[in-house]
Amino acid sequence: MSLPDTDERQLIAADISGYLERQTAKEMLRFITCGSVDDGKSTLIGRLLYETRQIFDDQMAALEADSRRVGTQGRGLDFALLVDGLTAEREQGITIDVAYRFFATARRKFIVADTPGHEQYTRNMVTGASTADLALLLVDARKGVLEQTRRHSILAQLVGIRRVVLAVTKMDLVDYDQAAFDAIAADYRAFAARIGVDQWIAIPVSGIGGDNIAQRGKAMGWYEGPTLLEHLEAVPIDSQSDSGKPFRMPVQWVSRPDQHFRGFSGQVASGRIAPGDEVRLLPSGRTAVIDRIVTADGDLAEAIAGQSITLTLDREADCSRGDVIAAARDAPHVADQFEATIVWMADEPMVPGRGYWLKLGTRTVTATIAHPKHQLNVNTLEELAAKTLDLNAIGVAEVTTDRPVAFEPYRDGGLEAPNRVLGGFILIDKLTNATVAAGMLHFALRRAENIHWQALDVSxxxxxxxxxxxxxxxxxxxxxxxxxxxxxxxxxxxxxxxxxxxxxxxxxxxxxxxxxxxxxxxxxxxxxxxxxxxxxxxxxxxxxxxxxxxxxxxxxxxxxxxxxxxxxxxxxxxxxxxxxxxxxxxxxxxxxxxxxxxxxxxxxxxxxxxxxxxxxxxxxxxxxxxxxxxxxxxxxxxxxxx
CATH class of the missing domain: 3.40.50.300 (P-loop containing nucleotide triphosphate hydrolases)
Incomplete structure (x- = not known):
């Protein structure tokens, strides 16, 4: 085997460099698949990987062998086997854990989270949705809109996903009947209007046959909309707006390599920062000016949302892990009492008054939850009285932390992406260290702002x-x-x-x-x-x-x-x-x-x-x-x- 000569190596290097530049320049769309049990989520993702040529030869050979082993070869390849990695998933034919997959087309890169449909694993769906820009909501054409369909729609809306694709799957099992598709779309349209989801599209698909996934299905000539892949390539990405928000950086680490350097490391959650900018340190409220922005590759003239950096200040300041460095003139609020939406994800019910760890950004504090103000019925959208929250329940309650924390409302009512870093939190059981709930902060309670400690002369x-x-x-x-x-x-x-x-x-x-x-x-x-x-x-x-x-x-x-x-x-x-x-x-x-x-x-x-x-x-x-x-x-x- 002879090595390429110098010119050939330069051409190869140029090709590789150009390819990498093109990949880096592409937008990234993060989306989840969700819906009820056995709606075909894993099959759909497997088909997407197949249609976009993301499967290597050895993976293809393994897929063919696995399909023969599980007895699906007679009706085509079982694309779900490309995604379901756990033994229990393959045995039961369901998704249990969140499976992340990457694929790309000429126009865009994608990260898809295949989330479970079973009600027992709703907590994993929330995990996948917490970083997604779009929800691909699957509905079995034979079953229509179910309770879990509604629950996942509400959860997607709560965590700030504004765009939904209603993929009506298994159209081949209803003989590609337009009436079945239209009935499901009409049912979902009425529900979506009630929960405030207005940016959605319905697409009839067949994961087994590949109809309307990357190519149009001949059996569904009555459908005139885009294929699933066409829509995913064209849909706007809201998360890009983080760079246009005010500067926020939760401190992950105080860097002290020697006595001459003290920096504050973290990932920029939103906005931009440059040397000379004035910042406010929270919750203390002290101000300082950025001296340097340091990375592994050297100093930066500016940092934007998504970058991991180390900041140095023009003065000594008390700042530690969990604090927030923010734009001085547009800083987030600080409080210790809030109203929040809580999604309970543990088998054991919530215990009002019990102390849980609350993790918000990089800050972990003790928090107690009051009795819920109400619990949401996902079918009727009624606000029901409740003394606690059980597994998969969605409710609104007051949260009290043992010390003030910097926060922002998860949803500020605007059209921008949600404030996930300083508005979304998780609750952790202190005894087991298990994550028991996810929450979205609404606002600080007025009493938290109006009640202050009175200084007393007799200590x-x-x-x-x-x-x-x-x-x-x-x-x-x-x-x-x-x-x-x-x-x-x-x-x-x-x-x-x-x-x-x-x-x-x-x-x-x-x-x-x-x-x-x-x-x-x-x-x-x-x-x-x-x-x-x-x-x-x-x-x-x-x-x-x-x-x-x-x-x-x-x-x-x-x-x-x-x-x-x-x-x-x-x-x-x-x-x-x-x-x-x-x-x-x-x-x-x-x-x-x-x-x-x-x-x-x-x-x-x-x-x-x-x-x-x-x-x-x-x-x-x-x-x-x-x-x-x-x-x-x-x-x-x-x-x-x-």
Whole structure:
């Protein structure tokens, strides 16, 4: 084999360079396929890859072999096998995970996300839709518009997808009947008008035969619109408008390679930036001027949306991961209370009042969700009353974060692309680290802007000095019947005998007054603990040693209270008593009622107890009686409250 001579190599290099330049210059359209189960999404994408010559010879050979193996060769190649990569997907003939595929034509590049149709995997559809410019919504010509069709349409509209292609698939199975197509298009037209989708087109297709995908179908001469590929090549791309928005860059990393350089790294979410531009650092609100824009290839004269850069400032400024660098004269808002649309994606229902991690841009904070204002019925579009949100539910609720965050409304009412980076968020379960919901911020609540901290002249340090002690919150937790109240009462007596200023908040006593409106559901228990935590915090600010005796069965809620209290002042005391022993004592007869079904949601019987993982003090009541336990706790406190 002889190598090409110099001239030939130069020509080859020029051809390759020209090809790469042409590819780079093309626009990129991101779109998703969605719809109900078995509507032919994977088959359609496979056919697109085939028609645009994106399949290599070895892939083609494998496809033919797989088609013979699964028994579809008699009716053509099974193009879905090109996309469904999981074993479970191939076995069941459904899509489970999001499958991303790239292809290109002479006019445009494409990234397509094949998303699941099964209701159980709606969360994966939201994932694919979160970065898409267009939704390719498939409807089986035999079944028409279904509930999942409507749900996916609403979700696409919620995440800001303005353009929809209604692909009526499997037209070959209805003998290419125009009346069937027209009925489905009319049905969807009425629904689209109700949810505000006005930029859509209906195209009849057959994935198996390839009709109207890249080539016109002879059997559907009555259809005069564009083929699917023609439409995808010509549809406008809204996401390009990000560069025309005000400058925003969430900080991902503070770069300190040496003592002479300090830069702030991240991806430009929107707008443009150049050296000399004034910026505002949020949530602090401080301003600075851009000194340099640094990349791996050197300094830039300007950076635009989509570029990953490092900025240096003309002055020292407190800025860290999660902060936002924005245009000084057009900065986003900062708040800690919002209204938002929430799409619940977990099998376990949302628990109002529970603390979840909220990730917005590069910032992660603790957030609590109030009871929903309403839940949306995806079939009738009615706003229904709801106490929580279950799997795949879409609702509107108020969100409160534990600190202010920079944000923008997800949809600002204009025609531009949505503010996905600073307007869209996810919720993460603190215990399992699973993503449980996606959300779109509407606006900050007025009370978040109008309520401010009042400066007080007598500080918590002064209160502490006046009482001659270090304040603390002693949080006794354990099963009902473990002995929490008994031990806490003894501890307070011993502390009072030493001249300490104390106050005991007992679970039963609190429910006679402050929390008498709460029941024993999971949500009510969380609210019970939240209120007690707030009261304990105020008492600690007053310089007291506060003792609380509550079952407080969930780690997330105990951690929520810990976060309220000053560093080192929250002392978790685990009164560890085995369930069998606690049930044997059963002084109040509660376990017997729970076993008889008279007390639902009783901890240890039909509601879980999550023991502390690293309590400050651990009391084993099988080894110590109440008096001994109290003595040990007081001794420990003598060392901790110095």
């Amino acid at each position: 918590r340090e002064t209160h502490s000095q006046l009482k001659g002690q270090k304040p603390a919150v002693l949080w006794f937790t354990g099963l009902s019947g473990a002995g929490k109240s008994t031990i806490a009462n003894l501890v307070e007596k011993k502390l009072a005998a030493e001249g300490r200023h104390t106050f005991l908040l007992d679970g039963d006593n609190i429910r006679h007054g402050l929390n008498k409106d709460l029941g024993f559901t999971e949500a009510d228990r969380i609210e019970n603990i939240r209120r007690v935590g707030e009261v304990a915090k105020l008492m600690a600010d007053a310089g007291l040693i506060v003792l609380t005796a509550f079952i407080s069965p969930f780690r997330a809620e105990r951690d929520m209270v810990r976060a309220m209290i000053a560093e080192g002042e929250f002392i978790e005391i685990f009164v560890d008593t085995p369930l069998a022993e606690a049930e044997r004592r059963d002084v109040k007869g509660l376990y017997a009622k729970a076993r008889a079904g008279e007390l639902p949601n009783f901890t240890g019987i039909d509601s879980p107890y999550e023991p502390p993982e690293r309590p400050e003090i651990w009391i084993d009541t099988t080894q110590l009686n109440a008096e001994e336990a109290a003595d040990r706790i007081v001794a420990e406190l003598g060392r901790k409250l110095v």
